[in-house]
Amino acid sequence: MQLLMGNKNYSSWSLRAWLVLQKSGLSFSEVLLDLSDFAAFKQQILAYSAMGTVPCLIDDELCIGDSLAIAEYIAEIKPSVWPQDKKIRALARSVSAEMHSGFHHIRKTMPMNIRQQRQIELTTQCQIQIDRVQSIWQSCFDLKAKKNIQGGWLFGDFSVADAMFSPIVLRFNTYGIKVSPCCALYMKKVMQDEDVQRWCEAAKIEPSYMPQADVGVLR
Template sequence: MSMTLYLGTKNYSSWSLRPWLAARKAAIKFDEIIIDFDQPDTKSRILEVSPSGKVPVLIHKELKIWDSLAICEYFAEIEPQLWPEQSDLRAIARSVSAEMHSGFMAIRNEMGMNVKAKHRKVTLTNQAQEELLRIDQIWTGLRQQYHAQGNWLFGKFSIADAMFAPVVIRLKAYTVKTSPTMQAYVETFYNDSAFLEWINDAEQDTLIVPRLECGQV
């Protein structure tokens, strides 16, 4: 289909992970090109392909699509199973996806995505702790409703799961308390072959970006 997905450094790029994982889970074929962060040519390379000056960006023939959620929606046009089949469930899935997309800024700032980080200690602000409680509320509520259909938020994997994938990595990287439901959902990801492909790739990254490192070893 002549698709190319431009990504940031896999160890750090939470936004890149989301559409990459959605495409992998839907068996959509694409080429990937990684543009590493904080290199002398990073900005110019991104601007060559991305109107927003950010990654990820998907190029399909003459079409350019930027922003993680927009790319995921484009993939869902190709493979509709990326959203739940029922219209009411699609509405809920889109709601939690949009909430993740636009919110949880304290978690983003205080628990930066870092695949290679393990058991790092961070002291979270009250705002970040409240955001973790909200995520627990979303995950627990959906898992209680749809656990009989499978191990993902709505039973089967959807874009909603892709949107929360970077949170899963953060929970592995930093020493924070999680509920049993949150931990079970984390393990669902770490038993998924597509997700583990990203993890394995990210662990091979040799680039260290000091501004994106946080927490004590």
């Protein structure tokens, strides 16, 4: 399998698909496309996928665009990327879908920019979405406590839900967002994960630069 991805510093959707693949243990190769030269990027991605976005997973003749569809395809091969319990799996899918289809203010105001530490003025709408992220995470921590589920990921073991929220953790880190102690602990779990660290190290040495992601001021 081949995963077509954008720049590791900037492409949050690519990180989501990459992390699920990485944690699945399936073997795959990475094809990095540079989003900073948008015209060249479009030409390259459209040669593979009419959707014209990354990530995109190629498996023989199959071409799957969209991070969540890629995650579901990986789950067909490795079901352990979702929680085993049917009801908990449904909750994990629900928070993943909410992340996938929402949080536009966070995405717009706080672009993923791993190699920088920046400060921005938070809009009310953005703060509401930051609070919603924290309340989703807290509901996961409460569920784990109630069901005595072990493990530091949202549903105990790593799942697609953690991949969906990993760019949010990296954004909170870049923009120094204040979170509750429980959420800070979860952020630490994500930031210290060896795969996330490998991704971030690669992001830091990428040569290409997208000035539009430098929002706010350096802190």
